[in-house]
Amino acid sequence: MALDSLYRCLTFSPDPHVVVDHLAEAIARYFSVEAVYFELDCQVTLPLAGYWSEIPDLEAFAHVEPPKKAVFKKELKAKKYQPLQEQGIRQLALMPFDTETSRSGWIAMASRTSLPPLEELTEIVLPILDLAAQTLPLQQQNQQSRDNNALLAKINQLIDTETSINKLLQQAIAAVVECYDVDFGLAGLFKYANPLLARNEPQICPDATFNVVNETNLVPRQTVLKDCGICRQGWLSAPEILAINDIDQTDLATSPLTDRYKSFLVTPLMGQQSSDGQSSTVLGLVILGQQTSRVWQAEEKQLADFVAHQLSTAMIHQQSLQRVQSLVDERTAQLKWSLDVQAKLGAKMRQQIQQLRQLNVLKDEFLSTMSHELNTPLATMKVAVKMLKQPGRSPEKQATYLDILEQELTRESKLIKDLLKLQHFESEQFAMKPQRLSLNPILEAMRQEFNQRWQLLKGLELEVTYVPENVSQKLQIETDEESLTNALSELLTNAGKYSARNTKVRLEVEYFAKSPAQIQLRLCNDGSGIAAEEQGHIFEKFRRGAGVTEQAIPGTGLGLALVKALVEQLEGTIEVSSEPNRGKKTYETCFVMTFPQSMVGL
Template sequence: MLTNAWSFYRNAATHQSRYRPQCRLRKYVVIIAKSASNEKIFLVATTPPNQPERSPEYPVRLMQHQDSAQLGHRINQIIVRSSDAETVLQQIAQTLGEAFQVDCCLVVIKAEEQETAKFGCWYSEHDSVLPPPEQLTAMMQTGSDPLVISDDMNAIEPNSLAEWQLPSSGQAILQIPTWFQGKTNGVISLLRSQPYDWSELEKQTAKAVAASVAIAISQVEQTRLLASLQQQLHNSTQYKNLLTQITTASRSSLELNQILQLAIASTAQILQVERGLILMLKYADPLLKIRSREKIPKAKATVVCEQTNDSDLGRQESHSNSSTLLNQSFWISECLLCQHAFTSSPSPVVISDQTDQLKLKLANGIAPIFDFTLLPSLLILPLESQGTVLGFLVLQHSSDRCWHQEEIALVELISAQLSTAIIQSQTLRQVQSLVEERTTQLQRSLEIQGKLYEKTRQQIDQMRQLNQLKDEFLSTMSHELRTPLTNISLAIRMLRQPGIPAERQARYLDILEQQCNQEINLINDLLKLQQLESQQATLKLETIDIKAKIHDLGQAFEQKWADKGLTITIDLPKTSLLVETDVESFERILQELLTNAGKYSDPDTNVVLRVTNQVHQQIHQTVITLTNIGSGISSEEANYIFDKFRRGQGVTQNAIQGTGLGLALVKCLVQHLNGTIDVASSAISNSSSYETCFTLTLP
């Protein structure tokens, strides 16, 4: 009976001009009946207005040779080739749309709560009737059962029509949900702009292809989730580095304004807001510093730090004659926003858009510096310590912005650190003021005693230093002085023997001259070290081209190293290297480093001397690296390699000459030139030798 009723109604709807010309059927008619198994069956019919006859059939149904396996293989290839979600969904929609020869194909990912659905949509070239993709996405709900709407809408699944927003009459829809791991993760919608009777082959093929689409959607979601986690990790690292940077700055000797400017600039940059401000409060009555929720104290807010990151914002502010807000002040009793932030301390005040402004009733009575017309989004946190509001940290954005909880938590931590830094600075200033006052009083009352004490202290320090120098000299110089003197004494004794040939006399004289020169050099080095350590040496700055100096020194040392088979490679920039430095100190540094490299290099190896320029913190620097291959420097030796009379292990066994003053002199000379020197030694693979590199940096 149901079949006959449905057939009659379908014929009446399709050929109403033949049966009852005056009859006008509704847009949708739903016939509900129960089958023998007591299951509900829904039959839906529609009659397009002013369209008495059925539209022509589509030219070709789904091609027989393009089965579900082929479509699945093509979808899998799309997954492999593309990783971008939009590209994958768009290509899948195009592939299915062309395969099923429909007017539109829509592939939608099931959206989570408070998220916008992601989709890929494809239209055929001749389609001009179907709605745009955003409207189709809203209409095609991601249900858990298939939906089939044919020319007469003679079948529909699931057993409920409420969850589907049916399109206008005269359209045919085949909609298949995609299942992955027991849950629906999306939907495939095939649409035709004219009535169409979907075949069983098309339905079965669509259901079979849905499995491949479900995998593609799952991979897209996993890629999106991975990108989200990576972004969260990146943000977390940035937040941690920012907090560490501010903590380090607070513990250093930086001024408070530098700490505040560093904090607001870094925070505004990481959170990508256009403006950041720090306001400090100055109370008219210090007794009212303790916050009272019932009464707003008389306090003036002053902008002490400002950070503007957006160039367009800066141009707009410059045009309005307010390019800077530094040192601008206002009474907090005249600003409703600051009053609200003061009374709600330590909680932040969050304004995402104009709606939040209306909720807080901030339409009027706001300080001009906030300028809600230009910067409608705002986050303000009080800088509070032990119930006292010290100021405010303000972040503003030029468009509506949702302040995330992790961002608010970060700014709260920064505010706490800044509050601590402010208290420390204020306490330090108070202590310094008290110390200065007490010191002045003591200086007035004990001026004579202070002078005598200072002279006595200086004499004691000098005596202590002299004793220390004497002990060090006696303990370390005994060997260096005794050995050359022993050689000199032996050479003199041999020269006094009668009948010594002229050749042996010349050799003994050479020994005498060599040992005397060694003693003289040792004494000169000691005197030079004493001058440098006592800061008695003066700088004689000259502008020189160090390329010529380095080239001459390199040739001279290569000749000295000829017997050992050492060669030197000098790598210099093509342009001239003009440096303002002390010429004598510079040459002595290079001579000692090259001498040290020649002593400890393996025979028949190459010494590399390289010079480069760099800019560090807006300061031009010349970097000289000297690399040799030979016995290395252990990590323990590196700690004292630049100390006086300290030499590496094994130099005595290997009979390497030296006094242990060369690198100590280099260290003092480098500091004398306001430079730095470092050493690094690393083992060479498949070799017992090490590569040792001295790095000299000069301004």
């Protein structure tokens, strides 16, 4: 290999770390030796070390002590050279070299056979290393400057694009570790038990936890500040950077970090200074670590401080944005709630206005119906009284008119009683008198009464069936007899009014034994139907089906409202259905009353 090839190694790469390793290999090949190691003291930057060896497991070669003068070892008898002997090394040359102003470094060469004379080594190698010591630090500075600029650009990009503080710190610490070429890095934020003590005060360590934001198994994700020596010292040193070149030269307590790493660079993340001039809050720490001792350069500290300042500013800005966004969201939610309330109030008002209009319509219909229903009996009674006053009436005629008076008086009395009952139920002053009753006698009496009245008027017949059939004689219900009877009577009266002539009215009683047990009374008739749009309102007060007034079917519209009130007082439910009969002009209308298990028994 030509001598000029050794000098060309200095321009092999813009990265000085690559250059020194390449130069070590070139020197080893030029002199045909097995290993070369040298260090260049760069003064303003970290030392540069070049190393090459074709012998495996020769790491101990790099730990040979720097020589104070040139040494040529032809026999390696000392114990410290034993690792080299085990690899077959027989000769070792150690040479320091200086520049005109200061010590520049040293070089070690090892061979399994023999080395060139020390004079030859000195004549050829030292000028090259001297030149490298003068030029490579400049390259190293330039490279470090490029790396620093790239780091700052990366940090600025992260600040511009990342909205999550944790993700910002995670990506930032990864970029810092790469730029500083350290063995580990972590970032964490403090959570204070008392925020008023979060400001940095000398010699006062608050009750706080250090919460690591990036993935690492070096420390727990959450550590008590007082239990972490590095974290505690970093907090106490804030706002200054804590640089530890060699942990063995300090009195810090041991920890998983200090057991594994020897040098640390701890940079605080500082909050804004308060308006009253008090110390800034320590938001968190960025910790870099090296497994070997390392002298942290002023430029490295300055860059770390600048990066920490950028991150702290971004965190404060992000927190401010979050508070503003939270306030905006809160005000937006309040405004939305206010608008929703106004919309609901407006809708409620419109609904109430509509209900008032409907009530006015119902009131007019009710007054018209009540006027008709009240005046009809009175007019009939007036005619009957007038006829009774006429002389010469036979006893038979007088008895007929008296019967008419009694019937109309009963009709008038029932109307007034229904109104009073409904008002009584709605005022919640109704008190039931529950008792266990057998259903069969009650329904049988009502069947006979219905048939006696409606067979003569319209040819109707009430049929009562039980499901299952064997419960007819023993089915009992605990209820208020008067309320149940009134409800059934009202439904039967309606069935009689609206049934087609010569049809059957069907009352089916069904017992459901499965839990929860129920009893169901299903009353069906064939005749006038109830329109689907009216079925949802049929139980409202004063509500009558379309056309019933024109058909002169007597009624006030209170009957079904009274039935619903009675059934609900008995803790039951009532439903209605009305479907057309196939091939006929009539409808099958059914009312279904269901009572719960607690009021049913056998």
